[in-house]
Amino acid sequence: MKLDIDFVRSQFGQLADDPEFVFASNAGGSYVCNQANHVLEHYNHHTRVQPYSRYPSSAEAGRAMDRARQGWADALNIDPGELTIGPSTSINTYVMAQAIGDLWKPGDEIVVTNQDHEANSGVWRRKALEKGVTIRQWEVEPESGLLDIESLFPLLRDNTRWVFFTHCSNIVGTVNPVTEIVKTIKSGSNARVFVDAVAYAPHHISDMKALGVDGYAFSLYKVFGPHQGLMYINRDIHGDMTSQAHYFNSGNPAKDFNPAGPQHAQVAGCAGVLDYFDELHRHHFGASDKNSNARLDEIHQLVLQHENELAAPILDFIEHHADLRLLGKTHTRDNDRAPTIAFKPLKQSAAELTHKLQDAGIGTEHGNFYAHRLISDLGIDPEDGVIRLSLVHYGNQDEVDRILRALDSAL
Ligand SMILES: Cc1ncc(COP(=O)(O)O)c(C=O)c1O
Structure with a gap:
């Protein structure tokens, strides 16, 4: 079975806006599916009140927010109390750094990478410096930008408290084998593991218990939904973290790691993404009594095949063009390469080539992201x-x- 791409495209109203335009900056933020827009619009038209009171519109608002929390907990195979819904991943990791870092002490160590987006790097480094904690860097191979699991082993010690890495680089696009890496970490240390999945979640929603991670974060505005960050934190470690909530809310897992307070309509809108995935599954597989995560896995098989087909000719073109340097893997055969394709022009600046592509109707960007x-x-x-x-x-x-x-003529 193949992904019914016409059906998929009919679920994203913005795709119809300008048929001549190719949006190729999805890793910066995706289009919003119609289902999420519908939930947001309904919330704003009918339940835009303080939620969780007894009067009808307020009670409905609370139910809409609970539906999102429960739905995403099911999708990730976690308890709703293990889910923080905050304004963005950068804020979520910042708050997480305060919550775990309070108990760090000199002599402790952490491992961070130089592959990550700064949201999964700077906050931990800054906290480590503040607390006298040693920072070890798991380094990419300097030509390809890929991480090698073998070079992680020597960095792990008895006093390694946390290892932070990315599920998928937002530049090189390679999907790191999280389950295998977590096993390596847990067999060589007592360290806990936090994974940034912002660049991976648009391609697949994972089962947290199967991955074995202690913390995991991604941003729904890149997964066809509202501008919210979802963060899983294993309940077993809540006791080793300090609440960042108002003192009278401390101990409430939905509030402990989000001092911002919930953005009501946006939280409710998160459920719309799951409504979209449900429709996508029903369209391809019919009625199903499988659980949410199993259905997401089935969708993933179709998405993966389709995305591989999209990426392959672009990778091929860039790899074989003498004026371009491709970063990351050159192919999708191992099913571990997201269609996030970064390259450096060798005979003109990235800015120059980007502007030519933009003038040709390709929505792309350049920089360090x-x-x-x-x-x-x-x-x-x-x-x-x-x-x-x-x-x-x-x-x-x-x-x-x-x-x-466009690339051919711009070169
Ligand atoms: C890989 C990765 N991690 C983290 C972030 C930060 O996410 P947010 O914008 O939700 O703070 C981004 C955003 O681009 C990203 O690409």
């Missing part, structure tokens, strides 16, 4: 940076052809 350390360590000027073409499952072959034509 806040993976400043990675871009610098790959020997690339972080201001001009790389060009990033990032696609998701609603892309189609016609768009790929247009990207390739």
Whole structure:
């Protein structure tokens, strides 16, 4: 079975806005599915009141927010009390750093990478410096930007408290084998593991218990939904964290790690993304009594195949063009390469080539995409940076052809 791409595209109203435009900056934020827009609109028209009181519109508002929390907990195979819904991943990791870092002490160690977006790097480093904690860096291979699991082993000690890495780099697009890495970490240390999945979640929603991570974060505005960050924190470690909530709310897991307070309509809107996934599943597989996570896995098989087909010709073109340097893996055969494709032009600046692509109707960008350390360590000027073409499952072959034509003539 193949992904019914026409059905998929009919679920995203914005795709119809300008048929000549190819949106290829999805890793910066995706289009919003119709279902999420519907929930947001309904909330704002009918239940825009303080939620969780007894009067009808308020009670309905509370139910809409609870539906989102329960739905995402089911999707991630976690308890709703293990889910923080905050304004963004950067804020969620910032708050998390205060909550775990309060108990760090000199002599402790943490491991961070130079592959990550700064949201999963700077907050931990800053807290470690404040607390006298040793920072060890798991480093990418300097040509490809890929992480090798073998080089993680020597960094792990008895006193390693946390290891932070990314599920998928927002630059090189390679999906790191999280389950395998977690096993390596847990067999070589007592460290806990936090994974940034912002660049991975648009391609697949994972089962937290199967991954074995202690913390995991991603941003729904890149997963076809409202501007919210979801963060899983294993309940077993809540006791080793300090609440960041108002003192009278402390001990409430939905509030402990989100001092901002919930953004009511946006939280409710998160359920719309799952409504979309439900419809996508029903359209392809019919009625199903499988659980939410199992259905997401089935969708993923279709999405993966489709996204591989989108990425392959672009990777091929860039790899074989003498004037371009491709970062990351050159193929999708191992099913571990998201269609997030970054490359450096060798004979013109990234800015120049990007502007030509934009003038040809391709919505792409250049820069360091806040993976400043990675871009610098790959020997690339972080201001001009790389060009990033990032696609998701609603892309189609016609768009790929247009990207390739635009690239060819711009070069
Ligand atoms: C890989 C990765 N991690 C973290 C973030 C930060 O997410 P947010 O914008 O929700 O703070 C981004 C945003 O671009 C990202 O690409």
